[in-house]
Amino acid sequence: MRVAVVSLETVHHRDTETNWRLQTVLELLRDAGHDVHVFCARFWDGDGRTFERDDVTYHGLAADVDARHSFVARLPVALASLGPDVVHASERPPSQVLAASWGATLARAPVLLEWYGDDAPASDGWTDWVTRRADRLVVPSELVATWARERGVDGDDIEIVPNPIDVDRIRDTPAGDAVDVIYARRLDEGANLESLLLGLAELRDREWTATVVGDGPRREEYEQLASDLRIDDRITFAGECSLEERIAAYRGAHVFAQTAEHCVFPTEMLRALAAGCVGIIEYHVDSSAHELVEGWDRGFRTTSEEELADAILEAGDLERREFDERFADYDRDVVRDRYLAIYRSLQESNGLL
The missing domain is CATH 3.40.50.2000 (Glycogen Phosphorylase B;)
Structure with missing residues (x-):
């Protein structure tokens, strides 16, 4: 399966729980033999648009994390060009979620939104609307699921997937x-x-x-x-x-x-x-x-x-x-299989299987 992970910022930019959660997910997918592509700001030297590290392909759509507008503008076409089976996006910044949704539509791929919640901003109309744009919202706990429901996300569209352990x-x-x-x-x-x-x-x-x-x-x-x-x-x-x-x-x-x-x-x-x-x-x-x-x-x-x-x-x-x-x-393999089951369910519901 080809998975496009969308996150302007990664663990290579900043050490946060949200970034490590996404890093764990892409490592689980990579270790299972899936084709993982991360669309982010560049963190490597040089002007190369792509960078290979540990069998993951990184696509640098912006020079750094401050070039948010450039990243968002390039994202839809970049996703469509890749042709992923599923788009897995981080919740911050909310503008990237909207761009990822447009790109996924062009690529005919479902969107899974990862909302970890450790740096969740106060609820506002723009963020709440963007959060509801994904086909499925994944959160780590019932606590964060409650926050999502308070933002108007349908409970049937929320999946609770815990952090894995070895x-x-x-x-x-x-x-x-x-x-x-x-x-x-x-x-x-x-x-x-x-x-x-x-x-x-x-x-x-x-x-x-x-x-x-x-x-x-x-x-x-x-x-x-x-x-x-x-x-x-x-x-x-x-x-x-x-x-x-x-x-x-x-x-x-x-x-x-x-x-x-x-x-x-x-x-x-x-x-x-x-x-x-x-x-x-x-x-x-x-x-x-x-x-x-x-x-x-x-x-x-x-x-x-x-x-x-x-x-x-x-x-x-x-x-x-x-x-x-x-x-x-809570083992890594079990959590990975839960993500894969969500991906396949989204593909099936969108008529892609």
């Missing part, structure tokens, strides 16, 4: 050191690590150890808070860790705590749950983390530091595991 890699990675509680996220203004630290401080008279994985601008502040709470001797701030190191840490941990205030999809938490951790989530209106543990006997949803501390105690009665088969449906 289940075999998790299963095969040796477990790291045993620890009672682990937290993993960039330590920035949205981390809300203080909730976990305050919850752990409630258990000061109990025996426990904790690890915080991640770095960021608030790390020193959090380390000072742990010291002020007199629990710093039981918490290891591990800093940035490789994926291999993180998986090993999850397999050695008993509980994974998710307290971030904003999270459209908790990929690190998913890895930890697949690695056998009990999940404890502090509920926030702009976080989808609770969706992974609803109806699960090894998951807890909390709304305060006191409830979080109680959940840690209750989780202590559950067995330690190093792998949980429940999360095998």
